[in-house]
Amino acid sequence: MSRLLEVEDLTIRFGTAEPVRHLSFSLDRGETLAVVGESGSGKSLSALALMRLLPRNARIPNGAIRFEGTNLLELKDRQMRAVRGRDIAMIFQEPMTSLNPVATIGAQIVEVLRLHEKLSRKAARQRAIELLDLVKIPDPAQRIDDYPHQLSGGQRQRVMIAMAVACKPKLLIADEPTTALDATIQAQILELLDELRRKLSMGLLLITHDLGLVSRWSDRVVVMYHGDKLEELATGDLYAADRHPYTSGLTQASIRLDEEVHYTAQTLAEVKVVRTPQGQNIYDVRQPERRALPSPVNDREQLLVVNNLSVTYQSGSKAGKALDGASLTLAKGETLGIVGESGSGKSTLSKAVMRLVNSQEGSIVFQGRDISRLGAQQLQPVRRDLQMIFQDPFGSLNPRKTIREILEAPLIVHGVSNAAERRQRLAETFEHVRLPSMVADRYPHEFSGGQRQRIGIARALILRPSLVICDEPVSALDVSIQAQILNLLVELKTSLGLSYLFISHDLAVVQYISDRVIVMKDARIVEESDHRTIWRSPKTDYTRALIAAANDKGGRPLAPRPRLHAPAP
Amino acid sequence: MSTTDLNAPSIALAGARQGASRPEATQQPEWHNLRAPDARTTMTAAVTVPPGRRELRIFFSNPNALFGVTFLSTIVLIAIFAPLISPGDPLGMVATPFLWPGQDWAYPLGTDAMGRDVLSGIVHGSRISLFVGLAATALGLSVGVVVGAVAGYFGGWVDDVLVRIIEIFQTLPNFVLLVVLVAIAQPSALTVTVAISIVSWPMVARLTRAEFRAIRATDYVMAARSLGFSRARIIFSEILPNALPPLIVTASVMFASAILMESALSFMGLGDPNVVSWGSMIGTGRELIRTAWYLTLLPGLAIVFTVLALNLIGDGLNDALNPRFSEERS
Numbered sequence: 001m002s003r004l005l006e007v008e009d010l011t012i013r014f015g016t017a018e019p020v021r022h023l024s025f026s027l028d029r030g031e032t033l034a035v036v037g038e039s040g041s042g043k044s045l046s047a048l049a050l051m052r053l054l055p056r057n058a059r060i061p062n063g064a065i066r067f068e069g070t071n072l073l074e075l076k077d078r079q080m081r082a083v084r085g086r087d088i089a090m091i092f093q094e095p096m097t098s099l100n101p102v103a104t105i106g107a108q109i110v111e112v113l114r115l116h117e118k119l120s121r122k123a124a125r126q127r128a129i130e131l132l133d134l135v136k137i138p139d140p141a142q143r144i145d146d147y148p149h150q151l152s153g154g155q156r157q158r159v160m161i162a163m164a165v166a167c168k169p170k171l172l173i174a175d176e177p178t179t180a181l182d183a184t185i186q187a188q189i190l191e192l193l194d195e196l197r198r199k200l201s202m203g204l205l206l207i208t209h210d211l212g213l214v215s216r217w218s219d220r221v222v223v224m225y226h227g228d229k230l231e232e233l234a235t236g237d238l239y240a241a242d243r244h245p246y247t248s249g250l251t252q253a254s255i256r257l258d259e260e261v262h263y264t265a266q267t268l269a270e271v272k273v274v275r276t277p278q279g280q281n282i283y284d285v286r287q288p289e290r291r292a293l294p295s296p297v298n299d300r301e302q303l304l305v306v307n308n309l310s311v312t313y314q315s316g317s318k319a320g321k322a323l324d325g326a327s328l329t330l331a332k333g334e335t336l337g338i339v340g341e342s343g344s345g346k347s348t349l350s351k352a353v354m355r356l357v358n359s360q361e362g363s364i365v366f367q368g369r370d371i372s373r374l375g376a377q378q379l380q381p382v383r384r385d386l387q388m389i390f391q392d393p394f395g396s397l398n399p400r401k402t403i404r405e406i407l408e409a410p411l412i413v414h415g416v417s418n419a420a421e422r423r424q425r426l427a428e429t430f431e432h433v434r435l436p437s438m439v440a441d442r443y444p445h446e447f448s449g450g451q452r453q454r455i456g457i458a459r460a461l462i463l464r465p466s467l468v469i470c471d472e473p474v475s476a477l478d479v480s481i482q483a484q485i486l487n488l489l490v491e492l493k494t495s496l497g498l499s500y501l502f503i504s505h506d507l508a509v510v511q512y513i514s515d516r517v518i519v520m521k522d523a524r525i526v527e528e529s530d531h532r533t534i535w536r537s538p539k540t541d542y543t544r545a546l547i548a549a550a551n552d553k554g555g556r557p558l559a560p561r562p563r564l565h566a567p568a569p
Numbered sequence: 570m571s572t573t574d575l576n577a578p579s580i581a582l583a584g585a586r587q588g589a590s591r592p593e594a595t596q597q598p599e600w601h602n603l604r605a606p607d608a609r610t611t612m613t614a615a616v617t618v619p620p621g622r623r624e625l626r627i628f629f630s631n632p633n634a635l636f637g638v639t640f641l642s643t644i645v646l647i648a649i650f651a652p653l654i655s656p657g658d659p660l661g662m663v664a665t666p667f668l669w670p671g672q673d674w675a676y677p678l679g680t681d682a683m684g685r686d687v688l689s690g691i692v693h694g695s696r697i698s699l700f701v702g703l704a705a706t707a708l709g710l711s712v713g714v715v716v717g718a719v720a721g722y723f724g725g726w727v728d729d730v731l732v733r734i735i736e737i738f739q740t741l742p743n744f745v746l747l748v749v750l751v752a753i754a755q756p757s758a759l760t761v762t763v764a765i766s767i768v769s770w771p772m773v774a775r776l777t778r779a780e781f782r783a784i785r786a787t788d789y790v791m792a793a794r795s796l797g798f799s800r801a802r803i804i805f806s807e808i809l810p811n812a813l814p815p816l817i818v819t820a821s822v823m824f825a826s827a828i829l830m831e832s833a834l835s836f837m838g839l840g841d842p843n844v845v846s847w848g849s850m851i852g853t854g855r856e857l858i859r860t861a862w863y864l865t866l867l868p869g870l871a872i873v874f875t876v877l878a879l880n881l882i883g884d885g886l887n888d889a890l891n892p893r894f895s896e897e898r899s
Contacts, residue, residue, distance in 0.1 A: 354795050376797075383797035396788035400810040409806075410796040459792065 002069040004029045004203045005050070005171055010063035012045055012054065020046050021227045023063070029170065030201040032194070034218035034235070036208060036250070038478035039449065041224040043207045047173050050205075051090055052080050067171070086116040089164035091157070093176040098160055099148040105132075105159045106144035109166055116167045131162040135192060153342075154185035158192065165196055171203045172196075178213070182341040182505070183549040190217050209478060211254045214238070223247050225273065226281070246271060249285040253483040257508045257550045262531065263490045264293040268512070270487065271480035293494060296333040296515055302365075303467055303499050304330040304353070309362035309372070311352050322348040324523040325362070330467070335493065335500040337514030337531070339507055339546065345523035346503045350469045353501065354388050355379060366467070384414055387460035391472035393452035397444035403455055404440040410463055425462060432492060433458045450481035454488070461492065469501045474509060486513060507550040511535060519543045627889040634885020640878040648695040655689035659845045663689075670863055681850075681864050682857060690845045691871050697846040698828050698875065701762050705827040709766035710820055713773025718804050718812075720774070721781025731774070738771040744833070751834055757841045761834060765827050776819060780812035814890035821883035825876040832872050847872050 005027040012020040020042035027033045037043045048054050050065055052072060065072045067088065072080065092098045100108060109128040113119055119127065125144070132140035135158040148156055157177065164172055174193060178186040194217060197204045206218055214221055215238050223230045223244065231244045239251055249271030255261055261268070270286040311323040323345045330336045340346045351357045353364055355371065364372040371382050390396035397406060407429065411422050430437045433454040444452055453473065460468050470489070474482040490513065492498060504510050510517060517534045519527040519542065527540045538544045628634055647654060657663070662684040663676070670679040670687075678687040720731035738746075750764035784790060785808065793807045834840050835848030836855075847868040854864030 356791060356794055380797045383795065386795075388792070388795045390788045390792060392788050396792050398789040398793075398807055398811065409793075409798065409802075413796060413798050413802070456792075459796070463796070 002066065003027070004031075004068060005205075006064075006066040007046070007050070008064045008066070010046065010049060010065065011061055012042070012049055013059045013061050014055075014057060019227050020049070023224075023229050025222050025229070025232060027171070027203045027205060029203055030197065031220070032197060032204040032206055032218045034206045034208060034214040034221045035224060036211065036214055036221055037224035038209055038250075038480065040226060042227040043224050044175055046224075047090065047175050047205065047207050050171075050173060051084055051088060053084075082116070085112055085169075086167045087169055088171045088173065089167070089169040090173040090175065091160045091164045091177050093179050099156055101148050104145050104147055105151070109144075109159070109163050112163050112166045127166070128162075131166055132159070134165070134196070135159070135162040136188075137162075153181055154189065157181060157185075157189055161189075161192060161196070165200060165202075168200050169202060171205065173205045173207070175207045176209070177206075179208070179210070183507070184341070184545060186213075187549055193217075211238070211251055211479070212256065223250075225283075228281075245283040245285055246273065249283065250479055252285060252288070254479045255483075255508045255512055257511055257535070257547065260535065261512050263486075263513055264291075264295050266290045267487050267490075268483040270483050293490075296331060296335075301332055302329050303332045303334075303367065304328075304501070305363075305365040306349075306353065307363045307365070309349070309352055309359050309364065311348050311357055311359050321523050322357075323352060323359070326520075326525050327362075328518060328525065328528070330499055330501060332466070333493070333497055333499055334515045335502055335513055337510035337517040338501065338503045338520060339505065339510050339517060340520035341505060341546075343522075344520040346520050347471055348523070349520070350388070350471045350501060350503055354386065354469060380414075384463045385466045386469070387463060387465040387467070388469045388471065389453075389456050389460050389473045392476050393449050393456055394476070396456050397452055399444055402441050402443055406444075406455065407440075407459055407462055410459065414463060429458045429462045432461055432496070433488065448481075449477050450484060453477060453481070453485055457485075457488070457492070461496070464496075465498070467499045467501065469503070471503045472505070473502075475504060475506065482509070489513065507546060519546070624889040628885050631885045631888060633881045634888075637878040637881030637885065640874060641882065644695050644875055644878070645699065647692055648699050651692045651696055655686065655692045657689065659689040659693040660685060660843075667861055669861075670867075678867055679861075679863060681854065682861070687850075687864065687867055690850050691847065691868055694845050694847040694850060694868060695871070695875075697758060697841070697844050698831060698872070701758060701765065701831040702824045702828040704762045705765035705769065705831075706820055706824045708762065709769040709823060709827075710773055710816070712766065713770035714777050714809075714816065716770070717774035717777025718781050718809065721778035722785055722800070722804050722808065724782070728778075732778070735771045735774050738768070739775075743768045744830070747830060747834065748837070748839060751839045756834075756839050758844060761831055761840060765830050768830075769823055769827065773816065773819060773823070776815060777812060780815060781808055784808045784811050814886075817890060818883050818887045821879050821886060825879035825883070828872065828876055828879075 003026050007026065008024050010020060010023040011018055019040075023042070023046055025033065025035075035043045035046065045054065045058075049058075049060065050072070052075075054060075060073060063073070067083070072083065075083065099105070103111075106125065106128050109131060110121070110124040113124040113127055114121075117124075129140045129144055132144060137143050137155060137158055143151075148159070151159065161177075172193070177193065178189050181189065190213065193204060193206075196202065206214070208214060215235055218235050220232065221235050221238060222232045223246065225246055230246050233243070233247075237243070238247070241248075243251070249269065252269035253271055255268065267289045269288045272284040272286060274282045274284065276282060306326060306328045309323060309326045310321060312319050313322050326345070326349055328336065338346045338349065348357065352359045353366075355364075355374070359372055362372065363370045366382060366386060369382075371379065374382065401409075404426065407426055408422050411425060416422055416425065426440065427437050430440070435451065435454055435458065439447075439451075444455070447455065453476075457473075473489070474485050477485060486509065489500070493500060500513070502510065502513055511531065514531050516528065516530050518525050519534070519540070521542050527534065527538065527543050529539070534543065535547060538547060663686050664673065664680045664684050666680055666682050666684040668676055668680040670677065672679060676686050676688065678691065680686055681690075716731055716735070720728045720735075747764050747768050750767060751761060754760040754764070781804075790803060790807055793803050798807070831840065831846065832848030832851070835846040836852040838849070838852060840846050840849050850868040851865050851872075854861065854868070858865050
């Protein structure tokens with residue numbers, strides 16, 4: 001009997017570009033294969049190719065996709081439609097948009113069932129209820145008539161899974177199934193997928209960038225970079241010593257909460273890929289360096305004191321609190337981490353401090369002055385000292401302006417009228433964020449995510465602020481880039497004497513960079529502690545749950561990583 | 570989706586811009602992933618491209634748009650050089666009435682019931698059509714953009730008030746309002762222009778408002794606010810350039826409809842009586858449509874082709890400026 005899925009020498013071509021080159025792998029029934037890679041590695045395109053759902057301008061010049069011996073590439077469209085949904089099913093990253101908002105979830109599952117199986121309306125509905133039960137939606141007989149907006153993100157992803165497994169597919173492709181979900185939900189979804197794989201003896205193709213996930217939930221791993229498959233290995237060997245340099249770079253660059261790495265003790269490993277003019281990639285890992293930076297203490301002069309800050313929003317006739325009585329202090333040179341799940345009010349807090357949204361109660365004392373009620377004119381000089389780095393490196397730069405225009409505008413607005421001085425400030429800032437100044441006349445779209453984030457950092461730094469608010473600055477970035485940006489932020493902090501308010505949902509990142517940590521839930525601050533205590537002896541159940549979710553994503557325990565052997569200073 | 574292949578030209582470009590400065594060499598490794606593989610960049614690279622050659626190239630590789638541009642520039646040249654092409658007053662009687670086209674080669678397109686030269690009328694008529702079209706578009710566009718920008722950016726009660734005003738204009742039938750406006754004022758090129766812009770600005774305002782509301786929520790506008798940019802700077806320098814593509818496309822359509830409106834007014838005898846226009850030529854020729862149909866057909870063709878040219882340009886601009894849309898269609 002042939003294997004469930006065999007991909008041979010698959011190449012995908014767009015015009016002259018080949019985002020996937022000569023990809024081969026195979027998958028057996030009941031097996032989980034993870035395809036790992038950063039954005040642009042071609043992993044999602046390969047998944048779409050398996051479903052024959054590539055964009056119309058894509059071509060597959062060579063290769064074969066054999067599903068139970070049949071080459072899917074040779075099937076007619078009508079035959080392929082029968083395969084999709086019945087034999088091969090797929091779930092997508094974004095549970096918010098992959099369900100049709102105007103149909104009940106029951107109707108959507110019934111539709112899939114009746115499309116592929118001869119079932120009466122009633123029998124299909126019965127099956128739908130069973131499926132919702134299978135994916136552990138509580139009270140499925142009632143919830144079946146709910147509309148997608150009545151469900152939480154995790155529940156929507158469960159419904160997506162129910163639709164995908166409705167016809168007992170032999171192969172399930174999960175493209176970043178948990179990336180858009182909070183950590184506590186992630187574990188549950190993966191557990192569910194794994195359970196379904198065992199029950200239905202499906203092949204599971206797990207496409208992800210998250211190495212922690214891979215090492216817990218998959219049997220084998222295919223590592224891709226920029227369209228090339230670098231290696232294929234058993235998951236247990238992921239942390240072994242003799243891996244491909246890129247693989248070992250990735251495993252080293254992704255930080256884990258249970259390792260308790262802190263910026264005062266060491267830098268993070270960085271992966272470097274250098275492309276030679278011959279088109280060859282040279283992979284290199286910059287090993288972490290040990291260091292001993294002093295830990296700032298909070299009893300020195302306070303740069304920022306937020307007292308009982310509340311933000312209410314009006315939606316229709318209801319008023320809700322986006323921020324409820326938040327108080328915090330931040331000393332000079334300190335990094336205050338703020339963690340919390342989506343909707344916990346952490347972004348509202350940062351915007352309120354930036355005075356981008358108005359607060360209704362409380363005070364924001366910055367550099368000894370309450371700025372919470374200042375008008376636009378009086379706020380102007382304050383803005384120079386108070387800057388922000390945004391989450392989305394793609395949305396935070398104006399696409400119609402060159403980098404020079406983006407960086408010079410703040411200087412012009414803040415009265416640096418001398419062109420020579422502006423040029424000099426620009427050069428200085430480029431040096432700070434490690435960008436060559438030759439990039440100045442290019443447009444944002446010519447840069448990759450990490451480079452754009454550097455430009456975003458440059459924009460925040462060019463006015464020489466004393467406090468920088470970082471709102472999820474690395475969440476949209478790949479693991480290797482994330483390490484580079486974190487290293488850069490730490491370096492800038494020490495060399496320029498900055499203070500950070502660092503907001504993230506990723507506990508490991510916050511653990512690495514923060515001196516003190518605040519935990520937020522439902523618009524309130526629930527816990528505050530220094531960076532050691534909070535992880536070792538959390539006071540509230542909520543923090544404990546967050547830590548547990550980050551540490552234990554279920555599945556098999558993580559393989560211990562070889563300790564790094566950097567020479568002690 | 571090209572990453573590798575764009576590598577070479579973009580580096581070449583950088584080199585060209587950088588000129589002869591070579592000390593960058595040491596930084597080369599740091600900069601290796603210029604155009605680095607990155608799914609989101611490659612996707613957005615095709616979509617949000619700054620103003621530049623790419624759009625022009627797409628625009629000029631579109632045969633329809635090319636035809637539109639060629640035809641429109643011909644009309645513009647004719648309008649500019651009208652006194653040279655056919656000297657003399659187009660309203661003057663120059664020959665026997667009802668000369669058919671080709672009957673007398675001194676008047677290749679014939680003469681009308683009063684013995685006026687039809688060719689001269691069409692040549693001179695292009696001036697009023699283009700003037701009214703251009704001026705009304707410019708006026709309507711500036712008013713509409715300012716109102717829409719203010720409403721979209723500030724929101725709240727400002728938005729409420731402005732939207733109500735826009736709605737008042739939109740509830741009145743356009744052409745009736747136009748006729749009433751011109752009937753009240755003395756018909757002249759200027760009043761016709763103003764009247765047309767009065768009926769056409771609300772559409773622009775609505776479009777601008779929608780664009781501004783969407784762009785206002787983006788992170789780069791948030792960043793601009795956090796840097797302490799003034800409102801005027803954010804509106805005109807940060808948001809407006811990003812809202813332009815749909816507005817440019819609308820402008821070309823507005824131009825076309827302004828020409829049509831002017832022709833319709835002149836047809837009804839509400840145009841400037843002292844100037845010959847395509848619409849008035851059709852209006853006077855309409856009673857003779859059975860015996861001398863060329864008097865209606867020829868200025869009619871002039872209108873049809875000019876409006877067609879403008880619409881083709883609008884389509885071409887749309888394809889060039891909204892690549893997401895055109896890629897889906899290809």
